[in-house]
Structure formats: structure tokens, C-alpha cells
Amino acid sequence: MHRTSTISQHDWSLHRKGQTDQERHKQKIREAIKKNLADIVSEESIILSDGKKIVKVPIRSLEEYRFRFDPGRQQHAGQGNGDSQVGDILATDPRPGRGKRGQAGEEPGVDYYEAEVTLDELAAMIFEDLGLPFLEEKKMAEMETETVRFTDVRKVGPLANLDKKRTILENLKRNAAKGDPSFHDLKNDDLRFKVWEPTVRYQSNAVVIAMMDVSGSMGEFEKYIARSFYFWMVRFLRTKYNNVKIVFISHHTEAKEVTEEEFFTHGESGGTQVSSAYELALRLIKERYNPDDWNIYPFHFSDGDNLPWDNERCVGLVRKLMEICNIFGYGEIREGHYRSQSTLMSAFAKIEDEKFIAVTISDKAEVYPALRRFFATRDAVPTLP
Amino acid sequence: MTADPNTNLTYDERYVAELERAVERIWEIAQRFGLDPYPTNFELVPATIMYEFGSYGLPGRFSHWSRGKAYYRMKTEYDYGLSKIYELVVNTNPSYAFLMEQNDLLQNKVVVAHVLGHTDFFKHNAYFKHTSGNMIDKVSVNADRIRKYEFDHGQAAVERFLDAVLAIEEHIDPNFRIKPESATPQQDNEPKKHADSPYDDLWSLAERAARKRDEDIQAWMRTRRRRFPAQPQKDLLLFLAQYAPNLEEWQRDILMIVREEMQYFVPQMQTKVANEGWASYWHARTMRELDLSDGEFAAFAQMHSGVLAPQRMRVNPYHLGYHILQDIERRWDNPTEEERVKLGREPGKGREKLFAVRETESDVSLLRNYLTKELVEELDLYLYRKEEDEWVIVEKNWEKVRDGLVASMTNFGYPYITVVDADFNGNTELVLHHQHEGQDLDLSYAQKTLEYVQYIWSRPVHLETILEEQAVRLSYNGEKHSRVALDKGKSKGE
Known part of the structure; x- marks a missing residue:
């Protein structure tokens, strides 16, 4: 070993700083979304999202503001393949919907940070304190039905509950770590099983x-x-x-x-x-x-x-x-x-x-x-x- | 850096042993080339840690949600295979370099060769002369202090203040070690005696004009209230820490912490092209010296061209720096007839010249001095801008392109803003001045940032700038924004 250089490795498994600050950022997103629910509820991109599970929610306040040059008016440098010409179009901005083009830049404070949240998360925030008024007991409501909810994944379980997708992924991961990312050589260690909990739903x-x-x-x-x-x-x-x-x-x-x-x-x-x-x-x-x-x-x-x-x-x-x-x-x-x-x-x-x-x-x-x-x-x- | 080395490591020990051998070999090669890096500690870390260090800039730095946001973005891009960090070097003595465990041996060999270029650059480039050698310790002490402030004053209060400070963190003075000129006019500006000549009357004309100007300035100074600061102050963070009227000690300390850490990062921001070019130049040379199999060499070539790939919408500093340095070497190895005769340039001095360049140049000077017409054309560099909703190439003239690039790197790409008055209206109102050099500020961003400055200053704040060729003063008093047009004839802040 050379005196002037060393190689070391430490156990970082308990290190969480990035995740902790990421959580704080997420929390701030949630706070910002809550403050803007009135706008978000009627946000076109969500209403017309047609079953997409993750939606983009425009929110103010999470942009990291700075003194900066106006990117839309600034000249930027780039590099071509050797045959670029003045007048070549490099990219086209998506046009904002519903024909309001050209106005956006005029209004102050139209800068949005787009947060990605799942529709379920968003729904949970919107419905947080909503309830069902004047609920009546219905005949059918009295019938309890037992359903199962798959709640966890474990390494052991009955083969009937094998989670095939996760098992394949584990196998791929293990093989990829050895440099050959393909599905082969399935081992017991790769197996993943779904575990369920019985729940009662009315x-x-x-x-x-x-x-x-x-x-x-x-x-x-x-x-x-x-x-x-x-x-x-x-x-x-x-x-x-x-x-x-x-x-x-x-x-x-x-x-x-x-x-x-x-x-x-x-x-x-x-x-x-x-x-x-x-x-x-x-x-x-x-x-x-x-x-x-x-x-x-x-x-x-x-x-x-x-x-x-x-x-x-x-x-x-x-x-x-x-x-x-x-x-x-x-x-x-x-x-x-x-x-x-x-x-x-x-x-x-x-x-x-x-x-x-x-x-x-x-x-x-x-x-x-x-x-x-x-x-x-x-x-x-x-x-x- | 303090984890227990005796913990169970899952990593393949053979891999580490082989990498150790490679480091030793690469070190020898680097020394043979004449590189003189700091002692360098390599550490293998998992991807999550790599991306954390990448988003914080340094291991152990204080917490803030914006770092978490950056971390999430970088890690997501990595998870989806969109981008990858190969290496992260910390400029300390000894230097620390982090290698990603998930990279294969060949990739990490390239990274080691690249890193030694960086640590050599850190040790020898003039811009790094004054950076602290123990920054890792400093940032972790800083992080402890900030944690303590969170404990004492509440997380929300500290976060709110940090939000404000980080919004202006770039506004420090990178030349803080250069002594300011004294505020009084310099005596050595006096016109020198001139030898007699038929044009003597021209000099006396100039002298008379200069005298008149001096008198005007004196008269103007007399009628004017005394301004504070006497000279515009570039170091916003320092100025606020010293003079913001209602700050508590911990708040002043946070300003100084952010400033100290920024001072560490500034040289890296000023030498991105030169530093990456230098490291890429040497990893390429070093890898040629290693006994690689054909397969390994192909893998290396693929990685090299990936890292150095040119991009349409931005200039890749690795690519630009690498080609400028190669071009310098070529031109000093084989000077043209003209260069030999007129500049007395001896052939075969390419390497020597490169080592001189790595000692003295920043990005701005590197581009000004060595980005030639031929290179701009060969690299197919251009300037583009937004026209309606299309991004269009607008300039290919090599001088304009070079100047555009230089402008984008001046003040490391941020608007140049100074404090010009801390007692505007005789009312402790703060006036900032944007040194407009042809590019307008983003107005809505400027207003939001002004709100942060107001939060720190606690009294009304103003920003003088030029928007669409009209000098304006943007103001924020804590409740609402206002904007007045300034008459160009009048002096600033009057």
C-alpha cells in the first residue's frame, strides 16, 4: 500500500441524513399542497389525468428563489455535432393549455414548482376531515364480509403465495451484483411471499x-x-x-x-x-x-x-x-x-x-x-x- | 468518517485488494507524469451515500430541505439510469475521494486516475491557494452549531432563517483576500510629467479636463450626505451579518457559516472547466499506461466518451476543458512558423505549458486566453436563446460565442449584486445594486429573493436594476412590493 493513499470502507447503513432532509422536503410539499387545495382540486391536469396514479401538482413556495438572470431572455451556450447552423431549432417548449399563451410571463408569481404525488395521497389530504353525513344503516351494510389484504412481503411462506414479480426482481438484483443481469440460477434466498391479514369490510x-x-x-x-x-x-x-x-x-x-x-x-x-x-x-x-x-x-x-x-x-x-x-x-x-x-x-x-x-x-x-x-x-x- | 472499521463488510475483499493494487499503480504513473496530488484517501461508499454527498457538496454538512430535494432528484435520476456520479472529491489535505461500490473495477480505476488529476489541481491551482485544508471538520462543527440553534430556537425559526440566507448564498466576495482600495482618491493617479513634444498642449487639455472632473466630484461629495457603506460591498452575507439591525447572535452566526462554506465552494465554481479538463486529460493518459485487455480498453473508451459527450443545450465542462488543454498542448508542441518567429515559441513545450496553465487559470481566463476560433468551430459551439416558444441557435461567430461563454461564467454565473446604501431615506433601508451587464434579472425571482433579504434586514429593502432598458428600483417593505422607474441622469439611490 502506498503511503499517500488509502482505500477504506465503512458501514453506512445507519446513515440517514439525505433521507431525513428528503422527508422534510416532502413534508413541506404536503404543507404547500394543503395550502393550495382550492386551486389543486380543480387542476385540469389532475381531473383529466385518467387514472394515472402519480399526478403533478403545481405549487408555489417550494422554488429555491435566487437572484438570477431571466432564463427566457438569456443567451445560453451549447454544442452541436459539427453541422449546426444559425436558426436551427434545438427544442420547443410545450404550450400551456387552454389558449392562455403569452400571458404567463406577465403575472408575477406564476412560477410553480411541480410536485409529484400519488392521487391517493392527494385525495387523503383533500378528504382529511370530510365525512358522510346522514349515513343510514342499510340492510346489506350489516353483512360483514371477510376479505384479505396483502400487507407484507417475507422470505418464507407457502408456495401458493409466491410473489413472482418480486422474486424475479430479487434474482435479477443478485445476478446483476455479480455482473450478469439476467434471470437465472434461482435460489431460495430470492423467493418472496405475500403475507396477508384478514380484514373485515362492511x-x-x-x-x-x-x-x-x-x-x-x-x-x-x-x-x-x-x-x-x-x-x-x-x-x-x-x-x-x-x-x-x-x-x-x-x-x-x-x-x-x-x-x-x-x-x-x-x-x-x-x-x-x-x-x-x-x-x-x-x-x-x-x-x-x-x-x-x-x-x-x-x-x-x-x-x-x-x-x-x-x-x-x-x-x-x-x-x-x-x-x-x-x-x-x-x-x-x-x-x-x-x-x-x-x-x-x-x-x-x-x-x-x-x-x-x-x-x-x-x-x-x-x-x-x-x-x-x-x-x-x-x-x-x-x-x- | 467515524464508522467502525470492524463492522461486517459485505463487500468483496478481493475487489478491494485489486483496487488497492490499481491505486498504487496509478499513483506511480501519475507521479511519473509529473503530477503532484495531495495524499488521497479513497473510500468505497454505497450509491445512497454517494448521492447524499453529491447533493450536500460535502459529507457532514448541515441539514436543509433543499438538500433533501437535491438528494431525491439525483438519486431518482440514478435509479432510473438517467445519470450517474462516478466520483466525488473533497478538496482537503489529505483529500477524500468517494468511489461508488456499485461501479465495477475498471470504472473505479478510471475514477482513481481522474481523481488524482483533481487533487493535483487542488494543490497547485492559484484559486485554491487559500481554501481551508480541513473543511470536512469545519462543516461538521457548523452542522453541530446549527443543530444546537434548532434546539434552542426551534426548528421552524432556524429553517426560516436558513431559507432566507441560502437564497443569497452566492453573494460573497471571492476576492475577499484582496485588500480594498482606500476610500479616498488615490494620489498616485496624478498625471506624470511628460517629455517635451509638439503635442504638449494635448496633455494640458487632458489635465484640465481631469482637474475639472475632480472638482465636480468634490463638489458633489460635499453636497451629499455621507453614504454607508462608503464603497459598494459585494459580500452581501458579510454585510448583513455585520450590520443587519435586528439580528440575534445565532442568526449572524448562520450567515457567517453559510459564507464560510460558500468560500470553500467558490474556487470549484470558478474552475469547473479547467479542473474537469485537467482530470479528464490525465485519466485518459493514465489509462493508456495501464495494461488493459482489449475488452477493458473498450469499456474504458465507452465510459470516457460518455463522460465527455457534448450536449446540445449546455456545454459539457469535461468536454470543453479536455479539448482546450489538448489544443494548448498541440500548439505549444508544434508552434507555427509565425508563433516561433514572433512569439519565440520553442517546439515541444506542450506539457510544460499545460502545467503552467493548471497553476494560473480559472475558467474565465482559460476561455479568454485559449478558446480559439479554430476550437470554437471544431467543437461546433454556439449560443442559443428562446424565441417565442422555440429554443433557437442565434450565434456562431466565434468571438461572440466565446464572450457569451465567458459572460455565463463571470461571477460564477450569478448576477453581480452589491450593497450600495444601508441608510436609504435616512431610514435604515437597504439598497442593493445589480451591476447590469446586458442581461435582465428574472423579475419574479428577484422579488421573491428580495423578500428573503427583507426578512434578514428587517427594514424595507430595495434593488436597483435595469429591466427592458429602463433603470428601476424594486422595493419590498415586508408587506408589499413596489417598483419605480429611475431617471438615468440621477445617481443611484437618490
């Missing part, structure tokens, strides 16, 4: 009856608001019930049951007769969702421009619905200047039942408060385990 069903006005007066914005709301509503109910169904009813002067796709994309023209939707909802409940077995959550979005003579009829139908439903929600989406109450809303004002919840939404950021009002836990109401 068999429970819920159905969301999503109703929306698709008359001429409902535009892109209104549909987007409804979509954000239903996205989280269904997600929330799924955390509480085994089985959550959702039926979509769109209506103008007539109501019909439609697919999710149609519900959010199709528009019709013409007037509005809200009662048609409520009648269809009642019929569907009667045919398919026996209130003895189902928790029923009807929610209706409209801009409130109902045919005036229909309003009274609506009030009557809502009362009927509330007899068999857990809660009834009405969301009135009024954008911009049309913020005064609609005639339908005034008619609903007569309903004095705490199961009836009416909200007015005039901005994306109001979806979150609306959700919170709808699912606010009332005192003395039991919730499911």
Missing part, C-alpha cells in the same frame, strides 16, 4: 346520481366545474364504500341516462326543464337502486335558468328524493357577472332540510369549498369504520 354500496343541465346556456366552464366536482366526489365515496356506482343523467327539457363520455362532452341547445331529470332519477332509484340497500347521493349541476313554471314542481321532487336519499346536492354554476340568484335557487330557498345542500360556484377555486360543504361532518352522525 359490504356497502353507494350510488351517485350525477345530473347535469346540458342546455344551450351550459358552456365549457360549467361542464368543467361539474367534472371536477364529480371526480372528487366519486373518489371520496370510494374511500368509504366497497362499491360505488355512478349514473349520469343529462337533461335539457327532457332527461336521459348517458355515458360518462357523453355526459361531459355533449351539449344540446334549447331550454331547460329540471324536473325531467329529477323524475328520471326517481325512476332509476325505483328500478335499480333500492334505498334499503343503497346509499344514494344525487347531485345536480345547472346554471339555474329553468322554465319558471317548472320550479315548484322541482321543489316537490327534491323533497321526494330526500326521503330516500342520504343527501341532495344542487350546484349552481354562475360565471362572471351573472351572480345574482336564479329563480330555481330562490325556489329551493324554501326547502328547510339539512339534507339539502345548495351551493353557488362562480370560480374554479370554489369547487373545493363546495365539496367541503357537501361532505362536512355534522355532529352526532356516525360514520362507517
